[in-house]
Amino acid sequence: MSNPIYVRLQATAQRLIAKYGQAGAVKRETPPDPIYGGEPVVTTYPATLVPMAYEARYVDGTVIRTGDMQIYISAVGLAIEPTVGDVVAANGAEYAIVAGDPNKYDGVTNVVFIVQGRIAA
Structure with a gap:
């Protein structure tokens, strides 16, 4: 069962990412x-x-490395959990995920995905 505080944190993260973010994609x-x-x-x-x-x-x-990006991905509505090996399309470029932090504090609710992206070759 989800902890209500993490559900609220997820909603806050979603709201901020929607306000300041952009549409992108995760490719697997x-x-x-x-x-x-x-x-x-x-x-x-x-x-x-x-x-x-x-x-x-x-x-x-x-x-x-120089050129690496820290990418915050909203967990709301995303069907997968981004992992190493996936590619994120953002800013008109593609970034290979080389490290990730799912921010799943209670083991159930993904609050936000924070990944390190490197320009895909």
Whole structure:
């Protein structure tokens, strides 16, 4: 059962992301069947998100590189939980997720997804 405080936090995060964010998408590639083969299938999930550049003091060149973006993705209405390997379309570019923090404090309610995106090659 969801804790009411986290449901309220989720609603607040949704409201702020909707106000200051933009429409984007999370793309997930499903590999082909290991027995029958085929082509990988890319599924696009629409999302509301806020991409922000990391402050210079956090860029260390190894974990966080120049050009990496911190992307806040609203959990409301998103059918998946963004993970490493997914690609986020924002600001007219595609960012591969290299790290993520689901912010699921009670283990049930996703308040907001915060991911580190790196320009997809």
